[in-house]
Amino acid sequence: xxKQRLIELLTEAASQAQQLxxxxxxxxxxxxxxxxxxxxxxxxxxxxxxxxxxxxGLSPLTIANDIVGLMAPTPEVASIAVAPPGFINFxxxxxxxxxxxxxxxxxxxxxxxxxxxxxxRVQIEFVSVNPTGPLHVGHGRGAILGSTLANVLAAAGYKxxxxxxxxxxxxxxxxxxxxxxxxxxxxxxVDAEMPxxxxxxSYMVDLAKEVIAEEGDRFLSLPEKEAVPQLGQIGSDKxxxxxxxxxxxxxxxxxxxxxERSLYDNGQYQRAISLLHQGxxxxxxxxxxxxxSTALGEDKDNVVVRGDxxxxxxxxxxxxxxxxxxxxxxDKVINIWGADHQGHVSRMKAVVGALGISPERLxxxxxxxxxxxxxxxxxxxxxxxxxxxxxxxxxxxxxxDACRFFFLSRSADSxxxxxxxxAKKESVDNPVYYVQYAHxxxxxxxxxxxxxxxxxxxxxxxxxxxxxxxxxxxxxLLLPEIVEIVAHTLEPHHxxxxxxxxxxxxxxxxxxxxxVSEDKALTKARLKLVEAAKTVLAKALHxxxxxxxxxx
RNA sequence: GUCCCUGUAGCUCAGUUGGACAGAGCGGCUGCCUUCUAAGCAGCGGGUCGAGCGUUCGAAUCGCUCCAGGGACGCCA
Numbered sequence: 001x002x003k004q005r006l007i008e009l010l011t012e013a014a015s016q017a018q019q020l021x022x023x024x025x026x027x028x029x030x031x032x033x034x035x036x037x038x039x040x041x042x043x044x045x046x047x048x049x050x051x052x053x054x055x056x057g058l059s060p061l062t063i064a065n066d067i068v069g070l071m072a073p074t075p076e077v078a079s080i081a082v083a084p085p086g087f088i089n090f091x092x093x094x095x096x097x098x099x100x101x102x103x104x105x106x107x108x109x110x111x112x113x114x115x116x117x118x119x120x121r122v123q124i125e126f127v128s129v130n131p132t133g134p135l136h137v138g139h140g141r142g143a144i145l146g147s148t149l150a151n152v153l154a155a156a157g158y159k160x161x162x163x164x165x166x167x168x169x170x171x172x173x174x175x176x177x178x179x180x181x182x183x184x185x186x187x188x189x190v191d192a193e194m195p196x197x198x199x200x201x202s203y204m205v206d207l208a209k210e211v212i213a214e215e216g217d218r219f220l221s222l223p224e225k226e227a228v229p230q231l232g233q234i235g236s237d238k239x240x241x242x243x244x245x246x247x248x249x250x251x252x253x254x255x256x257x258x259x260e261r262s263l264y265d266n267g268q269y270q271r272a273i274s275l276l277h278q279g280x281x282x283x284x285x286x287x288x289x290x291x292x293s294t295a296l297g298e299d300k301d302n303v304v305v306r307g308d309x310x311x312x313x314x315x316x317x318x319x320x321x322x323x324x325x326x327x328x329x330x331d332k333v334i335n336i337w338g339a340d341h342q343g344h345v346s347r348m349k350a351v352v353g354a355l356g357i358s359p360e361r362l363x364x365x366x367x368x369x370x371x372x373x374x375x376x377x378x379x380x381x382x383x384x385x386x387x388x389x390x391x392x393x394x395x396x397x398x399x400x401d402a403c404r405f406f407f408l409s410r411s412a413d414s415x416x417x418x419x420x421x422x423a424k425k426e427s428v429d430n431p432v433y434y435v436q437y438a439h440x441x442x443x444x445x446x447x448x449x450x451x452x453x454x455x456x457x458x459x460x461x462x463x464x465x466x467x468x469x470x471x472x473x474x475x476x477l478l479l480p481e482i483v484e485i486v487a488h489t490l491e492p493h494h495x496x497x498x499x500x501x502x503x504x505x506x507x508x509x510x511x512x513x514x515x516v517s518e519d520k521a522l523t524k525a526r527l528k529l530v531e532a533a534k535t536v537l538a539k540a541l542h543x544x545x546x547x548x549x550x551x552x
Numbered sequence: 553g554u555c556c557c558u559g560u561a562g563c564u565c566a567g568u569u570g571g572a573c574a575g576a577g578c579g580g581c582u583g584c585c586u587u588c589u590a591a592g593c594a595g596c597g598g599g600u601c602g603a604g605c606g607u608u609c610g611a612a613u614c615g616c617u618c619c620a621g622g623g624a625c626g627c628c629a
Contacts, residue, residue, distance in 0.1 A: 032569095032571095034568065034571080035568075036571090036572070037567095037571090037572070037573085037574085037575085038572065038573075041572070045571085045572085047570090047571055047572095047610095050571075050609075050610085053609080054608090054609085060609080083572080084572090085571095085572085085609065085610080086609085087571080087572070130629070167629065170628080170629060171628060171629075172628070172629055173629095175628095197628090286627085287627085288627055289627095290627095299554070299555075299625080300625085302627095303626090303627045304627095305627085306627040307627060308627080310627090312626095312627065312628085312629090313628070313629045314629095316629095317629095339556085339557075339622085339623055339624080340623075340624070340629090341624085341629090342555085342556050342557075342623070342624050342625095343555075343556075343623095343624045343625055344624090344629095345556085346555085346556090366556080366557075368557060368558080368622085368623080369557095369622075369623070371622095409564095409565075409566085409577090410564085410565065410566090411565090411566080413557060413558070414557075414558060414565080415557075415558070415621095415622060415623085416564090416565090417564085429577085429578070429591080430577095430591090431576090431577060431578095433591050434577090434591070434592085436591085437589075437591050437592075438592095440589070440591090441588080441589055441592085442588095443589095444588060444589055445588045445589095446588095447588085448588050449588085481568080482568085484568095485568055488568095488569095489568085489569080493565095493566080494566090494568075496566095497566060497567090497576075500576075500577080501576085504576090507592055507593065508592095508593070508594090510588085510589095510592080510593085511584095511592070511593045511594080512593085514587075514588070515588060516587095516588050517587090517588090530588095551589085552589075552591065
């Protein structure tokens with residue numbers, strides 16, 4: 001990556017300056033190179049001299065001149081300039097830029113990949129909705145965030161595993177099972193009452209009917225104690241299958257479906273708790289077992305085992321994270337949770353620390369609420385009450401690509417409205433089509449070239465010397481940097497903005513530069529350029545889990 | 553009451569973790585299709601970056617205090 005190269009050059013020059021006694025021996029940590037907002041300042045800029053001025057007491061301009069004076073000419077850089085109050089500005093060479101077109105074509109699908117992760121193992125867990133009902137749009141947001149991050153982390157050189165945690169233990173499952181049993185009985189003409197904390201959505205009636213169609217009325221003759229869990233198992237298996245299908249339509253898949261219940265099967269739960277016990281983080285009081293998070297700076301302690309001896313959700317999560325870090329030994333674990341789990345973050349970090357794991361290895365992304373609207377009207381999406389608009393319905397109406405782009409284009413931190421009325425109307429003006437249209441336009445050019453049997457493999461990229469061409473190349477070169485930023489910040493929304501920028505410079509190029517023309521040599525060079533642009537656009541779209549259409 | 557997120561153009565939101573004159577899309581207003589896709593291009597207009605104080609050579613970005621909106625604070629998950 002060129003940015004990395006410039007950082008190396010700066011580091012070398014600065015340490016050379018130190019050896020020559022021009023610069024005091026202060027540490028040169030994290031040298032930053034960035035893109036100036038104003039293009040007149042060049043392609044990259046560093047404020048290193050300004051930073052060093054503070055540490056050394058020297059004038060920033062003097063430092064800048066000393067450092068620049070020690071930088072040797074390189075094949076990439078046309079000019080290195082000092083600018084007040086103490087910036088070092090780099091401008092890249094045009095012929096180096098044009099050569100990058102060949103590099104991109106050579107890299108193909110792998111263009112944009114970087115080695116940041118060095119093969120370390122990252123687990124990313126997301127969606128993980130209780131198997132008690134269909135997904136809604138809020139879940140879709142987490143799903144899209146997670147799957148995109150997984151794509152980007154893989155491109156950044158990590159070994160990524162995507163996981164769905166199935167909450168198949170605990171009280172909500174009991175409520176689900178009893179609700180299904182009640183609906184099952186009702187559908188078979190038996191007078192039964194729904195539990196007060198039950199799931200009243202109409203999908204439960206459909207589910208009961210489906211079970212009856214396949215299993216008949218045989219559960220009526222079983223004692224309730226046997227019928228409820230058996231029915232519940234069948235029901236939640238069906239729900240999970242639905243969840244899997246709905247996510248597939250959004251282009252989301254998982255490597256592992258992990259059962260919460262399995263944590264209690266093979267002693268992992270016991271080992272996790274005893275490890276905390278050894279550390280002195282477990283205490284008995286008020287008839288229950290507690291995790292003493294106050295000892296780790298938390299506001300309050302949390303119950304692990306209830307008075308009746310049953311473990312809480314928190315207990316499961318302790319065992320689950322023990323499993324992730326100490327049994328499966330992931331280097332890094334990322335959880336994507338909804339805003340309602342926000343209070344869970346700090347105590348989970350405390351648990352991880354108490355288990356002897358550096359809390360930085362646990363990353364938690366909180367995806368903020370999605371408010372579903374129909375015009376001005378608020379649409380309820382709670383599973384417990386009444387009818388809901390499911391994720392499936394939204395995806396069918398709006399389309400997977402537009403859904404993905406819409407959710408990705410806002411940072412996970414900000415709440416968002418999803419207006420069903422606007423979704424369809426706006427889909428015509430949606431930026432997603434602007435990006436895909438650029439890809440389709442290129443495909444169209446390449447089709448024309450193929451019809452005319454133009455082989456551009458011997459094209460000379462040096463001919464690409466006009467402004468629109470160089471602007472396009474510069475933008476293409478940013479993809480690896482975007483991958484790095486997203487992998488580092490875990491904020492995939494940068495990708496959507498990059499994709500739009502790239503499409504913009506392409507559309508502008510397209511308007512100004514005719515590709516297939518009478519000039520054979522230029523045609524070949526430009527065909528190479530647009531093919532490279534197609535590669536980069538497609539890569540950006542694929543990282544976001546979207547399609548790159550050849551026709552629109 | 554404590555904690556978390558948010559507050560930037562008429563609307564929806566970016567702003568590369570402190571850099572150089574604050575950006576995009578939508579909407580509004582002007583132009584541009586006999587040549588590779590007009591789902592496009594070029595241009596105009598639009599701002600007290602919620603408010604105030606502070607740190608710094610330099611703040612939308614960091615700290616403190618307020619204001620406003622949303623969320624979380626259970627032996628639910």
